[in-house]
Amino acid sequence: MNLLALIGRVVLDFLAHLGRLTIFAGTAISHCFRPPIYGRLIVKQFIDIGFYSLPVVGLTAIFSGMVLALQSYTGFARFSAESAIANVVVISLTRELGPVLAGLMVAGRIGASMAAEIGTMRVTEQIDALTTLSTNPFKFLVVPRLIAGLLMLPVLVLIADIIGVAGGYVVGVYKLGFNPATYINNTYDAMEALDVISGLVKAAAFGFIIALMGCYNGYHSKGGAQGVGAATTNAVVSSSIAILIVNYVITEMFFGT
């Protein structure tokens, strides 16, 4: 009986959160289309999310591409390794690893800092102060982050795809001794527009999720430093999980029978 009550409470809690999150997202999206729009703040977020995430995402991508080439060589060594490896590297990167790894890295970097910044503003009443100064906090804080997340993650992932493929090339050519021209040709042959596009759609969705979770958790944080800490953790954990779930859903949409 007690266990049932516990499960019930957890489910109700979860649904309440989901409801609040949906309302939050709806409000935020509606503010995206109503002036004033703060262009300067959007540009600042572009730089924060896009530019400053480049090192993290680039490093993740290059080593993923390298390890993919190395690992698949073990499996394919006895067959026509050269074409198979280029194939594996480009398909896994564009379809899955590029968007998912970039998404998870950016969730840790950007989602956390959004939640911490907005959360601190909440508990120190700076968000209340915005309202009294005739500035809507959604337009000022949430909208720029959502737009930047939505637009910048695809750019990051495109760059990650290129860097990752380059990583595979480096291992293939310099370590495994493949012919460079053949490797590049095989890569071109294996590359499909649909793979890349599905990856970019995923990236846009992940960017939106990261910004939404960061802003939502920050906006609703309460109770001082501890509350801000909890909000930061929640933002990272919930956006990471949401990324993995949405990744499956989008894959199903593009490639499911």
Next chain:
Amino acid sequence: MTDVPKISLRGVAKAFGEKQVLSGIDLDIAAGESVVVIGGSGTGKSVLIKCILGILEADTGTIAVDGQNVMHLESNARDATNAKFGMLFQGGALFDSLPVWENVAFGLRARDRHLSRDTARAQAIETLAKVGLDEQVADLAPSELSGGMQKRVGLARAIAGRPEIVFFDEPTTGLDPIMSDVINDLIVSTVKKKGITALSITHDMQSARKIGDRIAMLYEGKLIWVGPAADVDSTENPYVQQFVHGRAEGPIKMQVRR
């Protein structure tokens, strides 16, 4: 026209879950009048102001500004109403990512988006001068200022937009007696003498006497006493007497445990 109160509260109530914080507040504030609300910690003074500002939604009752109902406004109407207001927050609530002058000019630039940076800065520095801060402070970050200076910057931000109504949430708390008096004088010179309507909150009786035309005492969700500032020392009301004289013994029982 002048008969319409600047702010009019009727039966304003607000609860957080089980906890009834405000239970039926009635108060009229005339244009140009300065009302001070006193009351113990946690009695809901800040909540009262936040309800008027629309930061919190009152559960029941009506709140009118210039005779216009301001409850449940959508965001653009809220922004328009809030253009009449200036607010000094209890904790300052300065934007720590912006330098002092941008804090002060924030409301000006939000309301007039064509205002040039230089004009905004000049106006901010002018307002800072009114609260006794010089130009060097303008480019500092709020975290580089002392508590008293932060209060003054908060005061400057509250009055920079030439509001018709200002709210001060504990303007002198945490300051030494001299700085408190400086802030009181600033409030008198920048608000009271300019005919701006003011609603202030304080625990500090000296401050209340100085900046208030009328004083209201909040206790257990209601305004149990409202009267001219001059009467606060002579009233028979035992609650007010206990508060004014700061006695532990009396009808007010501090809830040590909640």
